[in-house]
Amino acid sequence: MMLRSTMYLAMESLPLTPSRHLSTRVITLPYPILTLKLTSPPTDHAHEISLRTMSWQKCAWLLCGDQVCLAIMAQSWSLSVLGWVPGIITMLVSGVLFYITSLTMHSFIMKNPSIRDICDFGYFAFGKSRVAYHFTGFMLLANNILLIGFHVLTGAKVLNTLSDHSMCTVIFSVIVTIMGVVMSIPRTLKHVSFMSMFSAACMGIAILLFLVFAGIEDAPGYGYNGTYPKAGAVKTYAFPPAGTTWVACMNAVLNITFLWGMANTLLLLISQTNC
Numbered sequence: 654m655m656l657r658s659t660m661y662l663a664m665e666s667l668p669l670t671p672s673r674h675l676s677t678r679v680i681t682l683p684y685p686i687l688t689l690k691l692t693s694p695p696t697d698h699a700h701e702i703s704l705r706t707m708s709w710q711k712c713a714w715l716l717c718g719d720q721v722c723l724a725i726m727a728q729s730w731s732l733s734v735l736g737w738v739p740g741i742i743t744m745l746v747s748g749v750l751f752y753i754t755s756l757t758m759h760s761f762i763m764k765n766p767s768i769r770d771i772c773d774f775g776y777f778a779f780g781k782s783r784v785a786y787h788f789t790g791f792m793l794l795a796n797n798i799l800l801i802g803f804h805v806l807t808g809a810k811v812l813n814t815l816s817d818h819s820m821c822t823v824i825f826s827v828i829v830t831i832m833g834v835v836m837s838i839p840r841t842l843k844h845v846s847f848m849s850m851f852s853a854a855c856m857g858i859a860i861l862l863f864l865v866f867a868g869i870e871d872a873p874g875y876g877y878n879g880t881y882p883k884a885g886a887v888k889t890y891a892f893p894p895a896g897t898t899w900v901a902c903m904n905a906v907l908n909i910t911f912l913w914g915m916a917n918t919l920l921l922l923i924s925q926t927n928c
Contacts, residue, residue, distance in 0.1 A: 707925045711846035715922060716915070718849025721856045723807060724912035726863055731905035736892040743909050751913040762923055769924040771917045793917070805829050842925045 707715075732740040762768050765777050775789030776782065808829030809822050839845050867873075872881035881887070893902060 705925055705927050706841065707843040707846065707922075707927060709926060711843060712922050712926050714846045714849045714853065715842060718846075718853040718856075719915045719918065720912070721853045721860070722912070723856070724908060725856070725860055727908040728912070731908045733889065734893065734897060734901050734905040736890040736894070738891050739893065740905070740909070743906055747910050747913045751915075755919055758919055759923070762920065768920060770920050774920055796917075801833065804833065808832070842922065 728744075731743075734740075735743065758774065761774065761778070765773075768774055768777060771793055772786050772790045776786040779785035805826050809825040812820075812825040812828065813822060836848060872887065875881060878884045
């Protein structure tokens, strides 16, 4: 009776996961009536492309490359639009919400170890709903398309500025697109982490130069208000200044939230980390 109870509790504790992520093995105990069918997440080290091979150090570099990005340099513009009070409140609230979201997602993954991406998370979170799975996949695809467009536009503007508009913006956009395709060839995050190291280093230098130049110059060359110093002194505000549009405020808020918007990548990082 005690053996049956122990076996029952052990089987109840096994995670219920979709069969497409699982390997199955049958264990027969030295009792004719006891045959257990154990289901567990597979290891993919024997596959041609091994996903769960990234060390925690490389995972940390990926997170560093994800956080040390252009969005940091856009925070000053966001504060100039929203003002110090709404801007700081937006930063703090966004940080707290994304922190809670990350902890919740991590706890949910620990209970459902077969989750590999945000689509699987939607599938399990909504009671194994295929509708939720496909809807989450559609939203992820839409997010990535807009994200790619944002980076292509930003890259074209950077090349325009550095070259003093030596070529058409469309040509620069094509160049950035080709660069993005080439850098997306690696299939695993283990290899992408090396690019994150280089990206984080470059962005760290750019942020330091940004701060140094802002500190030593009397006025910026030009900005949204016109050419300086003709445009007058650079001013900051506690609240949005008069004439600020809804679109400008929305862009400022999105700049802040985009900096924290990496919670959906935690699933993929956890699934490929060999810990």
